[in-house]
Amino acid sequence: MALKPDSYVVLNDGHKMPVLGFGTYAPDTYTKEQAGESAKVAIEVGYRHIDCASMYGNEVEVGQAIRSKIADGTVKREDIFYTGKLWNNNQAPERVRIGLEKTLKDLQLDYIDLFIIHTPMEFKPGDDPMPVDENGKVIFHNTDIRETWKAMEACKDAGLVRSIGVSNFNHKQLELILNMPGLKYKPVCDQVECHxxxxxxxxxxxxxSRDIVLVGYSVLGSSRVEGWIDQNSPKVLEDPVVNEVAKKLNRTPAQVAERYLLQRGIVVLAKSFTAKRIKENFQVFDFELSAEDMKRLDGVNKNLRYLSIEAWKEHPKYPYHEEY
Known part of the structure; x- marks a missing residue:
């Protein structure tokens, strides 16, 4: 099936997710207001899938952007697919709804389309998103993820969210949910680093094989935030193969990097704070990569993870000890 600007995947619960989304995470070099303005531009350009999270600290501004585009007639609420995320301090079952209700309050929306567990790694429950001990180390906690999932299912039943899923889970952590007794709703997606x-x-x-959609973040490489990302790691958009293919097709390297994932059936989240690039990054539906180009790009894989979060490696649910 040819990909079009309004293409979507049907999730395992019947809801539809647009195949190209706009990511709103903003490093400290950008203001929360800039994240909101970028979201407005994205909606004007044609993005209908907006990905955010309470941990990003900008849901108020992104919510304002969405509501302003509804108010001016650019979109209706049902046109927008909004993803929010449950942060690590709210994974205790009694706190899951608290986390979701804060997102709804910040956005000033009645429901969101998708709520996902941000990472499998839980912190000490409470209002502090990054609780630390006297040595400055994050205080880990370890609720059974199946209990968290039951609380997510209850939020879906309450009509606060249409679909529920996970992020940064390895296949064993996904299987834990899929095989749990009394499972009511499968995760619709696993959002992971992918490029x-x-x-x-x-x-x-x-x-x-499990009818779960893979959603990719950092598809153009990662914001090179000091302390989180190895500053010497190679840059996706400078890769010679990507650039050769882009030159041949008269496309940008970013467009080629996105299209490669889209053609493999991955939902892509693209992020930028420049209006020109936001527009360019949406222009991936009027060309196709050949089987030969796809094979060449397959060969670029290095199993290189930008965001491995070394400081959390001791967490019992650290997901990256597994190959996948």
């Missing part, structure tokens, strides 16, 4: 250097072929195969 030409980490093409997630094994996790993609696993997810497809």
């Amino acid at each position: 030409i250097y980490l093409n997630q072929s094994k996790l993609l195969e696993f997810c497809k």
